[in-house]
Amino acid sequence: MELDDAYDNSGHIADAAAYPDAWAEAAADWRGVESAVGRARLNLPYGKAARERFDLFYPAGRPAGLAVFVHGGYWLRFGREDWSHFAAGCTAAGWACALPSYTLAPEASIPAITAQIGRAVAAAAAQVAGPVVLAGHSAGGHLVARMAMADAPLDQAVAERLRRVVPISPLSDLRPLLRTSMNAKLGLDPSAAAAESPVLGRPRAGIVATVWVGGDERPAFLDQARWLGTAWGCPVRIAEGRHHFDVIDALRMPGSALLGDLLGG
Template sequence: MRNDAAYNNVDHIPDGSSYPDRWEEEARTFREAEAAIGRARLNTAYGDHDRERFDLFHPAGRPEGLLIFVHGGYWLRFHRTTWSHFAQGATARGWAVAMPSYPLAPEVRIADITRSISTAIRTIAGYVAGPIALAGHSAGGHLVSRMAMADASLPPEVTGRIRTVMPISPVSDLRPLIETSMNADFRLDAAAAAAESPALGTPALDVPVHVWVGAEERPVFLDQARWLSEAWPGSTLTIAEGRHHFDVIDELRTPDSAMLERLLG
């Protein structure tokens, strides 16, 4: 398909295929350590599907707020347990961090995943008081962007707590994905792609939206980030020097990083 190469990240990142295994190992080590000291609540259900579960990591003291991080993987792969270690920066800053997994294509459509994440956020919000920050990477960036829109169906008691939305390397316009081999699993047509494209809509939340992308990413991901930041009035765009699609989220692990400062304040 004509857009396959454009949306292929792994083949354009040095040693790109090694990242998932490294993530899995570092996530497992972090998760087990946090569970051993009683700061991890793992595998809590937010829905009926076996992937509708979340992990919640607590800081050392009373949480200052709640960060919900939604993972990527083109709505086709990965699991919340691949990313646990990316909670360590925010927990060191005193925030609780929740990481939901969700049903994947082709079992479900992208619109169904959007609904699962809405349910996850409504459920997770009941476990930690205070402000909420939403962040997501790649397909997760799409999903947290969707949560800022009116049809996300988040109740006022949740939307009133959301302080920041950070789509990291998001897919904001899904129409180009129709011309990828992945669409055999997505089953997108023009109408479905448009309906799920944040860049074609407007946010309903009056909160800061900070779009973040790596300067060394594939050109289409720089485009996707710009499309969203240009479409949503008042949003900002950070192009992180020297970062590609896989290491752009590394700043989530560093408490005093520019990314976390923008996300959590």
């Protein structure tokens, strides 16, 4: 359809097909190490559906708070097991980090997935005291931005603990996706696309939002990041030389600017 190429990341990244296997292998290795030293709690439920599960990784000492990373994949692909290693920067900095899975489209609609992430954040927050910060990539960037909004499906007590949100390469306006072939599986109509678009809402008072995007990403994703920054009046950081698949690598790097925006300091 009209905008398929605009939102096609794999078709414009060298060796794109190698990334999913590399992510899964690195995630399994890191998860194994953290489990062996007793710093991982895996397959924790936040609901009754098969994919309503999250993994929780702890730092060496008492956590400073809880970070949650929500994966992308156009709400159609992947699960928490593919991304465990992206918790490494948070745990090295003294934060616990939760990674949830969610029911994928077309089995679940995007509004239903948004509600699932609200439950996942609440379940993880019940395990870790202190402030809560959220990061998400691509479709996950959309989902964490939704958690920052006034109409987010979050318990009030959890919403009051939410301090910072970092959408990375987010899909912030879902209306263009109506003109892509993937919408046959996403099932968006104009009403749902508008209701689920963070650019058409505002974040809760007191939440610090920072948008990140790779400088070498598709123009559509640069637009999506800038649209959210403009709508929310928040900074948009452009990671020069990074594309859609490697912009998240900074989550693994203690002291990175991206982690600084997520964790504070």
